Amino acid sequence: MGYGSGELIIRSYNAQNDRVRVEGLESICEVGPADKPFLFTDTLGDPICRIKNSPIYNMLVAELGGQLVGVIQGTIKLVTLHKPPKNVAKVGYILGLRVAPAYRRHGIGSRLVTKLEEWFVACDVDYTYMATEKDNEASYKLFVNKLGYVKFRTPAILVNPVNHHRSSQISSNFKLTKLKIEEAESLYRKYLSSTEFFPIDIGNILRNKLSLGTWVSYPKGETWGKVPTSWAMLSVWNSGELFKLRLGNVPISCFMYTKSSQLIQKFLPCFKLPSIPDFFNPFGFYFIYGVYGEGPLYGKLVKSLCNFVHNMASSRPKDCKVIVTEIGGNDTRSKLHIPHRKSMSCSEDLWCIKSLKNEDRKSVHKLTTVPPTRALFVDPREV
The missing domain is CATH 3.40.630.30 (Gcn5-related N-acetyltransferase (GNAT))
Structure with a gap:
């Protein structure tokens, strides 16, 4: 050409x-x-x-x-x-x-x-x-x-802004524990190794300096040594250490609303209005990955973990202004309980695939027609 x-x-x-x-x-x-x-x-x-x-x-x-x-x-x-x-x-x-x-x-x-x-x-x-x-x-x-x-x-991309002036509530009925890297790797391999796009080198991800840790949540009164009746887990990746984002092509009305909400939150905190972060200057974000759990209290436990991550992010305003999670499109159980702002999230991200080998081209059709596993592992290195 x-x-x-x-x-x-x-x-x-x-x-x-x-x-x-x-x-x-x-x-x-x-x-x-x-x-x-x-x-x-x-x-x-x-x-x-x-x-x-x-x-x-x-x-x-x-x-x-x-x-x-x-x-x-x-x-x-x-x-x-x-x-x-x-x-x-x-x-x-x-x-x-x-x-x-x-x-x-x-x-x-x-x-x-x-x-x-x-x-x-x-x-x-x-x-x-x-x-x-x-x-x-x-x-x-x-x-x-x-x-x-x-x-x-x-998949669904869930985005939650970080309020640096207010902490999220964590239920006193739950206990949160940070896992050792070896424990987290073992847990992921046990429960997620059969899910789609689970990376074989999960240990390298968990050991990377950008991975801030893996946490589990379970009911108080139970011990982690014996699998609790309900539990949830997630890991956190600090994408803001790698690159920053900045919003463009935004109406002036949105810009003014953002600035006014920040001023109200700063000088009149008693009004308890939600503050919108400044997305017009470069900002970083945390990426939650490896969300999984079991039991009847799973939803509440996931929410407690996400609130914990919010509080961790709110103490570091230079590192993080939003928390991002990407989950399988049919993982409605997690979506209901992971805090997110609907107007900032994407209910359907689009993944497309192609076979590069002749013998696998027929299997692409099978891959696209087989119902997806509930959990979908999104590699934080590719965000």
Whole structure:
């Protein structure tokens, strides 16, 4: 395809030569549909920050006429995936696709995806997948209509703003315990190793410095040494250490409301009005992952754990302004009890998948038709 400004060159990212240019591209590329409020990503001087904690990763850049006009990132890992005849698959995850606004609709995005898929094939990847907003028409057309991806799962993204002026209540009927890393790994392997997209290297995730810990909650009067009648668990990842987000394309009325709510909360706390965080300046967030539990009190126990995470975040205003959780689309039990602001959340994120091996192409249909497991493990390294 001719691009008018010379030959399109796609190559691996070189930190020394490309870092500043990639940061410049990120600063002008919004994340999400352009006709709605969108997010800008601040990588804090490290363009590969979102992938460098993964077992295997790569970043490609596109150059045209000496200008850097596009980037894409990919990671590779082993996960549990219900597919015959084995239960484990090597999957490649696509993220961070950006094309400079002036160069869109010229096939650069599809060329970047195709080149990344070639790298996946060279690494013997079984399936590649990506995530996008369900109403992101441009992304859907590119991956599904043009590149052969199919809809796979629709997780729910739950977002809860952090109120730095008020603590969340934790029931005195429950006990919270922080697990040792070895205990958390054993628990995840016991209860979640058969769920979709459970990473085989869960121990590396739990030992990463960005993982703040794993906590369990159970009724007082019972002991953790003997499995309680009801229990819940979750882990927390500090994404704000890697990159920051900033909101754009927001109506002035929303901006004024945010500022006024913060002033009321600061000077008139007796009114007990909810304060909206300042999303117009760069902000970080905590990501809750590995949510699971059992028993009749599971919902209340999950809520107590989420309230604990909120209180932990509220003591660190520079690190965290929102708490994000992503759960399986059919995990209604968790969704009912995880605190979240409906207006800020996404009831259906869209995951799409594609087989990279001829022998597995028929199994993609089976993967998309088999009912999903209730729990869906979302790797915090890919957020």
